[in-house]
Amino acid sequence: xxxxxxxxxxxxxxxxxxxxxxxxxxxxxxxxxxxxxxxxxxxxxxxxxxxxxxxxxxxxxxxxxxxxxxxxxxxxxxxxxxxxxxxxxxxxxxxxxxxxxxxxxxxxxxxxxxxxxxxxxxxxxxxxxxxxxxxxxxxxxxxxxxxxxxxxxxxxxxxxxxxxxxxxxxxxxxxxxxxxxxxxxxxxxxxx
Numbered sequence: 210x211x212x213x214x215x216x217x218x219x220x221x222x223x224x225x226x227x228x229x230x231x232x233x234x235x236x237x238x239x240x241x242x243x244x245x246x247x248x249x250x251x252x253x254x255x256x257x258x259x260x261x262x263x264x265x266x267x268x269x270x271x272x273x274x275x276x277x278x279x280x281x282x283x284x285x286x287x288x289x290x291x292x293x294x295x296x297x298x299x300x301x302x303x304x305x306x307x308x309x310x311x312x313x314x315x316x317x318x319x320x321x322x323x324x325x326x327x328x329x330x331x332x333x334x335x336x337x338x339x340x341x342x343x344x345x346x347x348x349x350x351x352x353x354x355x356x357x358x359x360x361x362x363x364x365x366x367x368x369x370x371x372x373x374x375x376x377x378x379x380x381x382x383x384x385x386x387x388x389x390x391x392x393x394x395x396x397x398x399x400x401x
Contacts, residue, residue, distance in 0.1 A: 220360060222349070223249050225309030227361040228256060229380050234357055238286045241377040244342055245295070245363055247306070247314045254344040257284040257293065259336070259368060260376040267292075267337055276322045277332050285342030293341055297334035297365065298324060311365050336369060359384060 222228065228244040230236075244256040261283035268278045271292060284293055295314050299305040301324055305316035324330035344352070352358055361380055370376055 222246055222254075222353070222358075222360045225312070225363055227363045227367065227380060228349075229359040229361055229377065229384070231356060231359060232381075236357075239342075239357075243367075243376050243380050244285075245308065245312075245368055247295070247308050247341075249349070251346060253346050254349045256342045257295065257336075257338045258282065258342060259370075260373045262373050263339065265339075270339065274318065277325060279332065279335060279337045282336060282338045284338030284340045287341050287343040289340035291340060292318075293338045294318065295336050295338075295368065296330075297369070298330050301329055309363055312363070312368055333369065 224246055226246045226249075228242075228246060230239045230242045232241070234240055234242075239258070242261065243259045245259055246254055246256045248255040259282070263281045263283050265281045266278040267275050267281060270281065283289075293315065295308065295312060296302065296305070296316075297311055297313070299307055299311075299313035299316070302313065302316035302320050305313040308314050321330070321335070325332065349358075353360070359381070361384055367376070367380060370379075372379070
């Protein structure tokens, strides 16, 4: 029996890329994480973990700010006391930063209530995070070389997906047939 060796060659990630943790990454913060890179430049990178819902609502951390209660996600271990949001409404929210076509990061959070009230936005076009994931200038590149991360392409369907339990496996399957067989490994490699 011949065993096929997989030598992934991922493009250098940029803003709008997905970081997908390899199946047995030992860091509890990033185990089976799918991260949207919101910014990547010469100073470093910032991203948000898409598949870590918290058992909290926005009203529990910012009472009286938003008229609707949004689910909160764990964005990452950096500054876990900060609130961030991504959304589909860039041109309607002043100060928004485009991450990829049709997906934006931040902006004037005070405009959200007006957009929801007027019907110009709906609650499904937002995702709120506590904290973020961050890397210094060369740190992410080093981690990719160490094979801690696989790189994928993001789109609105992935970013605003509500199937958190299967998001990591579904994204891995989209990396191609060389990776699809790794989409459902045991939680512990010793179970094999």
